[in-house]
Amino acid sequence: MTVPGTLYGVGLGPGDPDLITRRAARLIEGARVVAYPALAGGDSFARAIAANMIPATAREIVMEVPMTPARAPAQAAYDAGAARIAEALDAGDDVVVLCEGDPFFYGSFMYLHARLAPLFAVEVVPGVTSVTACAARAGLPLAARNETLTVLPGPLPDAELRARIREADTLVLMKVGRHLSRLRALLDAEGLLDRAVYVERATLPVERRLPLAEAPDPAPYFSMILVTKGADPWL
Amino acid sequence: MTVPGTLYGVGLGPGDPDLITRRAARLIEGARVVAYPALAGGDSFARAIAANMIPATAREIVMEVPMTPARAPAQAAYDAGAARIAEALDAGDDVVVLCEGDPFFYGSFMYLHARLAPLFAVEVVPGVTSVTACAARAGLPLAARNETLTVLPGPLPDAELRARIREADTLVLMKVGRHLSRLRALLDAEGLLDRAVYVERATLPVERRLPLAEAPDPAPYFSMILVTKGADPWL
Structure with missing residues (x-):
C-alpha cells in the first residue's frame, strides 16, 4: 500500500x-x-x-x-x-x-x-507578509508596546471602514486597487492623509512608495496603505 | 575618510x-x-x-x-x-x-x-511574525477576502479590549503572560472561549498548543491567543 x-x-x-x-x-x-x-x-x-x-x-x-x-x-x-x-x-x-x-x-x-x-x-x-515588508521598505515601525494593529481590506463598505479607521492606532489597508480614491477620501476626512503612505509591489524591482496624496488611481492589486498614528518609537 | x-x-x-x-x-x-x-x-x-x-x-x-x-x-x-x-x-x-x-x-x-x-x-x-507562525502551527486560517484582522496587546485595559474584541473578525491577542486569566474571562463573556486557541513558543521544540480553556496561568511572555470568528475558508 x-x-x-x-x-x-x-x-x-x-x-x-x-x-x-x-x-x-x-x-x-x-x-x-x-x-x-x-x-x-x-x-x-x-x-x-x-x-x-x-x-x-x-x-x-x-x-x-x-x-x-x-x-x-x-x-x-x-x-x-x-x-x-x-x-x-x-x-x-x-x-x-x-x-x-x-x-x-x-x-x-x-x-x-x-x-x-x-x-x-x-x-x-509561514511567510513574510506584505504588511511587515511594506513597513520595512517605508521605514515605518508598525506597532510598539500597547499599540494595536488593524488590517482592513479596501473593498469594505465606507461606513465600516470609517468606524474602524477612527478606532485604529496603526492601520493597514490591503487590496487597494480600484478603491484607492475612496480610501483616500475616507482617510482625508479623518485628518489622516498626511500620515498615509502608499506602497506598491513592495520588495520587487518595480516597487513604488509615495505619500498617499500622490498615489496613482486606480492602484494595482498588490498595493497597500499604511497609517501609523500612535507610534512613539523612543520608547 | x-x-x-x-x-x-x-x-x-x-x-x-x-x-x-x-x-x-x-x-x-x-x-x-x-x-x-x-x-x-x-x-x-x-x-x-x-x-x-x-x-x-x-x-x-x-x-x-x-x-x-x-x-x-x-x-x-x-x-x-x-x-x-x-x-x-x-x-x-x-x-x-x-x-x-x-x-x-x-x-x-x-x-x-x-x-x-x-x-x-x-x-x-522583514521577518515572519509570531502571528502567522501561530496560525500556521494551529492550522487556523487568519483572514480571507474582506475579513479584518485585529492585533491587541494583552496589557490593554478591560474596557478597551472588550470594545475591540466585539468588533473584531479575526483576533490576535499578544503579550499574554500574566494577563491570561483576565483575557480568558473577557473572551468568555463575549461567547468566544470555544473558538479561542492558545499557542506558546510557536515553532520551537517546546511549543504548546491548547484550547484557551486549558491554558496555563500565568502564561509565558511568548504566548498568543487566536480567535478566528468569521472564517469561511470554502470561499
Missing part, C-alpha cells in the same frame, strides 16, 4: 526571492510536484517568486482562478485543483503549494486547506 | 531557525558586528535563534534591557546600545541587529531605528 504524501502550503513572502525562508526554499528545491494559482491566461505571481528554485523535473499543477466577484467559478477552480493535488498525494508524492506572502493571511491556500486538511497530512510554512 | 557602515535590522522569525529568510541568513553569516537585546542577566532569544549562523569572529554588542514598567531604564539601555552601534558604523563596519520576529512588529529594533536612522544608512529585513 502506498503511503500518501504530505501537503505543504509554503509562504514565499512579498516578492523578493531573498525573503523566502530557508525551510520554504528547501521544500521547493526538493519538490517533485508543485502547485500554484494563476490568473486565467496563466500568469502566476507565486510561481514567479519561486521560479529559480523549482526543479526542472518537477511536475506543475496550475490552478487557473478566475477573478470575478461571483464565487462559484473560483470555487470550481479550487475544487478541481484540490482533486488533482489529492491524486498526487494519494500516489505517494508530496505536493508543495506555492503561496504569495503567507498561506493563511488573505491567501488562496486556505481554500485548498479547507478541502484537503481533513484527508491528508498538512504542514503550513 | 572612512565611509560609515550600514545598519541592518534583521527579522529572525518566530523561533525556528529554518524560518529565517535567505537574506537574513546571508547578512548574519557575513557579519563582522552583530548586536542584540538581552534580558538583564544575559539571555537573548534573538541570539539563540541565530546562534548557529553567527561567525565565531563577529564582535557582539549586547544590550541588556531591564524589563520594568518604568521607561527610563530601558531608554537608557537603548541610548547606550545606539551609541556603541554608532561607534562601529562610524568606524566603517556594518552592524547586523538581530530581532525576534519582525523588526517593526512589537520589536525593540524600532527604538534603535528612531535613534540611528537619521544618521546612518539603514536596511530593515
Whole structure:
C-alpha cells in the first residue's frame, strides 16, 4: 500500500526571492510536484517568486482562478485543483503549494486547506507578509508596546471602514486597487492623509512608495496603505 | 575618510531557525558586528535563534534591557546600545541587529531605528511574525477576502479590549503572560472561549498548543491567543 504524501502550503513572502525562508526554499528545491494559482491566461505571481528554485523535473499543477466577484467559478477552480493535488498525494508524492506572502493571511491556500486538511497530512510554512515588508521598505515601525494593529481590506463598505479607521492606532489597508480614491477620501476626512503612505509591489524591482496624496488611481492589486498614528518609537 | 557602515535590522522569525529568510541568513553569516537585546542577566532569544549562523569572529554588542514598567531604564539601555552601534558604523563596519520576529512588529529594533536612522544608512529585513507562525502551527486560517484582522496587546485595559474584541473578525491577542486569566474571562463573556486557541513558543521544540480553556496561568511572555470568528475558508 502506498503511503500518501504530505501537503505543504509554503509562504514565499512579498516578492523578493531573498525573503523566502530557508525551510520554504528547501521544500521547493526538493519538490517533485508543485502547485500554484494563476490568473486565467496563466500568469502566476507565486510561481514567479519561486521560479529559480523549482526543479526542472518537477511536475506543475496550475490552478487557473478566475477573478470575478461571483464565487462559484473560483470555487470550481479550487475544487478541481484540490482533486488533482489529492491524486498526487494519494500516489505517494508530496505536493508543495506555492503561496504569495503567507498561506493563511488573505491567501488562496486556505481554500485548498479547507478541502484537503481533513484527508491528508498538512504542514503550513509561514511567510513574510506584505504588511511587515511594506513597513520595512517605508521605514515605518508598525506597532510598539500597547499599540494595536488593524488590517482592513479596501473593498469594505465606507461606513465600516470609517468606524474602524477612527478606532485604529496603526492601520493597514490591503487590496487597494480600484478603491484607492475612496480610501483616500475616507482617510482625508479623518485628518489622516498626511500620515498615509502608499506602497506598491513592495520588495520587487518595480516597487513604488509615495505619500498617499500622490498615489496613482486606480492602484494595482498588490498595493497597500499604511497609517501609523500612535507610534512613539523612543520608547 | 572612512565611509560609515550600514545598519541592518534583521527579522529572525518566530523561533525556528529554518524560518529565517535567505537574506537574513546571508547578512548574519557575513557579519563582522552583530548586536542584540538581552534580558538583564544575559539571555537573548534573538541570539539563540541565530546562534548557529553567527561567525565565531563577529564582535557582539549586547544590550541588556531591564524589563520594568518604568521607561527610563530601558531608554537608557537603548541610548547606550545606539551609541556603541554608532561607534562601529562610524568606524566603517556594518552592524547586523538581530530581532525576534519582525523588526517593526512589537520589536525593540524600532527604538534603535528612531535613534540611528537619521544618521546612518539603514536596511530593515522583514521577518515572519509570531502571528502567522501561530496560525500556521494551529492550522487556523487568519483572514480571507474582506475579513479584518485585529492585533491587541494583552496589557490593554478591560474596557478597551472588550470594545475591540466585539468588533473584531479575526483576533490576535499578544503579550499574554500574566494577563491570561483576565483575557480568558473577557473572551468568555463575549461567547468566544470555544473558538479561542492558545499557542506558546510557536515553532520551537517546546511549543504548546491548547484550547484557551486549558491554558496555563500565568502564561509565558511568548504566548498568543487566536480567535478566528468569521472564517469561511470554502470561499
